[in-house]
Amino acid sequence: MDPLYREYILDHYKNPRNFGDLSQPDAEFEDRNPLCGDEMGVQIKLEGDRIADLRFHGQGCAISQATASIISDELKGKTVAEVAGLDRRFIAEEIGIELSPTRLKCGLLSLKVVQGALLGTDEWPSGTPDEDPDAADVARLRNEI
C-alpha cells in the first residue's frame, strides 16, 4: 500500500470535511503555493479566543486538500495561542506521514492560511525535525520512492 496515497488520504481528498463557506466569519485568509498553484482559503468563527467553527475552500493536489480536511476537526476548540504553536510535526502526526521536501508545502498550506487568519502572519509554519532536516528529507525521498 502506498504510504502517501492510502485510503485515509484519498477519502479526505474526495470527501473533504469542513469545506465550504461560513456566514459572517470572524477571520479569513487565502493563499496559494506559488510553485504549483495549490489554492487554499479558510473562514473561521471564534468564541472568545477559541476556534468555534471553520471552513476551508480551494483546489489543488490530494495532499493539500486532504490535509485541510484532516486537520479541520482537530483545529476546532483550539485557542489562537495553540494554533500559533502548531508546525510541521502537527501535520505529520495528523496525516500519519512525514512529507518529502517536494510535497511539504502542499501539506503545510492549510495550516498556513489558518495561522494567517488568526495571527495575521504570512510566514510558512515552522518546525524542524531533530536531525538535519535537509539530509533527512533527501534520505526519506530516496527511501520512499
Place this chain on the structure above:
Amino acid sequence: MEAATAQAALPRAVEEVRADFPILAREIAGRPLAYLDNGATAQKPAAVIEAVDSYYRNSNANVHRSMHVLAAEAEALYEGGRRKIADLVGARPGEIVFVRNVTEAINLVRFTWARENVGAGGTVLITAMEHHSNIVPWQLLCAEQGARLEYLEVDGQGRLDLSDLDARLARGVKLVALTHVSNVLGTINPVAEIAERAHAAGAHLLVDGAQAVPQMPVDVEATGADFYGFTGHKMYGPTGIGVLWGRRELLDEMPPFLGGGSMIKQVEDDHSTWAAVPAKFEAGTPAIAEAAGLGAAADFMTGLGIEAVRAHERELTAYALERVSAVPGVTVYGPADAAERGALVSFTVEGIHPHDLAELSNREGVAIRAGHHCAQPLMRRLGVPATARASFAVYNTTEEVDRLVDALETAKSIFGA
C-alpha cells in the same frame, strides 16, 4: 519543410545516443530513469561535462586580459563557443551576446533598446502563451514607461489568433514579443509571418527561442526576428549561459546593459566609452567554462543533425499524443498534429491533480513536470490550475512513453478515477 525533415534519421541508434548521457544510467525507484522533463532542462552528454571539466583542469584563466598560454586557451574556448553557437543558428559571432539565460536576454532588451524605443503611449504586444520570463519584464517596462501591455489570444487548438493582428499592430505597437515554441502547448508559432507583419507596421520583434533551438533547425535571420534569445541548459549544454542574438545595427546603437570591466573602450574620470558588440553587453568575467560546454553541446547537436533530432522527437511526440489521448479521462492541450508542435505533451487527468500524477509517475522512475509551467496567464485561459507535462529529447524512446502511460493507469487505479 516538415516533409523533408521526416526523412532525416539519426546517424546512430538511440541506444548509442543514450550511452552518451551518464545520468541515464541511474535507477529511480529500482527502475531505469525515464527522463521526460526536457522542457525544463535537458541532460548533458559526456562531451559537455568533459569540456567543462577540461577547462578547469587544464586551461582555467580569465579572458580578454593576460598574455600567458592558459589565457590564450581560455579565450579560444570562450570565443570558440560563441563561434559554434553562431554556426548552429545561422548567425555571425559578432551578433551573439552571452547572457545567463533567456530571462536575462529579455531583460537586457528591456533595459536598453526598449527603454529608448517604447515610450508613453506605446504598446508591447505579447501572447497568452508566454512564459513568465517574456511577460514580467514587459509588465515592469510598461509600468515604468507609461506604455501598454496587450495580449494576442490563443484559440481552442492552441494556435495564436492572428485574425486582427494588423489592426492591432497599427495601434502604436513598438515591440512584439513572443515565444517560438510554447513550453505548455507545444505550439510552433509562425514567427516569420508575424515578423513580416510587425515590421510592416513599424514594430520590432523579440522571439523567445528557449524551447525551439534545442529541437528544431533555427536560422535566426530567417525567423525575421530583431532579437532572439535561447539558453544553453535546454540544448544539452551547461546552466548559467544563454544567448541574446540581435541584429547588428540594433546592438550597435543600443546603450550598454551592465557597466563594468570588459565592456569599455576607455574609462575617463567622469565618463566612459564602450567596447564593440558583443563585449559591450558582457561586463565582468563571463561564464567561460559554460561557453566551452555550450560549444561542445553545439557540436553534439550538429553531429546528430538537427533535422534528425527533430524527426526523432516529432515521431515520439506523435506516439505520445496518440497513447496519452487514448487514456480515458485525459485531456491533452495544444495542437492535435505533431507536425505543428514541439516535443512535449501537456495533459490533465480527470479527478487527479497534476502534482499527484507527477509524484506517482516518479515512483515508477518516470520524471515528468507538473504545475503552471511559469505560464499562469495561459493556465487561466485553459481553466486549469496546473497541467502535467511530458517533454522529450533526442535520447527518449517509445518504451519510456509506454512507461508513462502505465504510470497514468496506476495513478488512476489508486485514485479510483
